[in-house]
Amino acid sequence: MSATLLSRCGLAGLLLAGAAHAADVHVMISAGFHGAYSELVPAFEKASGHKVITTRGPSMGDSPEAIPTRLARGEAADVVILDGGAADKLAPQLREGSKVELAKSQVGMVVKEGAAKPDISSVEAFRKTLLAAKSIAYSDSGSGTYLSTVLFAKLGIADQIAGKSRKVRGPPSGEPVAAVVARGEAEIGFQQVSELLHVPGVTFVGALPAELQPGFSFAGAVTRDAKEPAAGLALLRFLSSPEATPVKTKNGPTKVISPVPTPSPKVRMLLAMSDCTLLVM
DSSP, X not given: OOHHHHHHHOHHHHXXXXXXXXXXXXXXXXXXXXXXXXXXXXXXXXXXXXXXXEEEOOSSSSOTTSHHHHHHTTOOOSEEEEEHHHHHHTGGGBOTTOOEEEEEOOEEEEEETTSOOOOOSSHHHHHHHHHHOSOEEEESSHHHHHIIIIIHHHTTOHHHHHTTEEEEOOTTTSOOHHHHHHTTSOSEEEEEGGGTTTOTTEEEEEEOOGGGOOOOEEEEEEBTTOSSHHHHHHHHHHHTSGGGHXXXXXXXXXXXXXXXXXXXXXXXXXXXXXXXXXXXX
């Protein structure tokens, strides 16, 4: 979404483009974008009059709280915000043309506060750090799935570290990987950077080497069975607006994505009630 569009249309028009009445917007969101989202939602509610009702769960994995699992058993949601790849796999359950990329993300590592920071500046240094670590923790969602099923095997060390690695159940019933490291229950821990930065008791070591990054993004979309699709679209457009950029950057995403894709004809119909016609150009 361009600054020109916002200046001509106004943020109020952006927020009101989704609905002509105040609505309850039900959102399912994974942990990676939750920090930024939780700061931005009150501003959206104040400006739009909508109320956002949030349910948390992993983007993927075997947890009964995972967003795909929740949708499969019939839990209601107007909007889902999760790993971009996981959103693509949910395409049959999402409204055509409603997906919005919100930010890029990286996988990072933490150690307990006060511990020495291992070298992860290169692929070989990272591999040696994994082998030398006494214990390793990773999430039960996107980053942990990538580490445990792809990266460790790619580095040729999956068997060597299997016995000292553990998967950590995330929110809402679980906790961030960094909390486990802070208690000393794992020497090193991995998760998306946005989920590591603000947990007390740990030191952020850094992101994995660029050539080992999985290319994660955070994305939002309106569900096919949404009861408030227009209000859901308004929320996604707010989260992808330039006004949201400082909050998203502070909470860890490495690159903020602003452009909103051209809506499909069905999405255009949802926005037709808005006076701000520039939103659908």
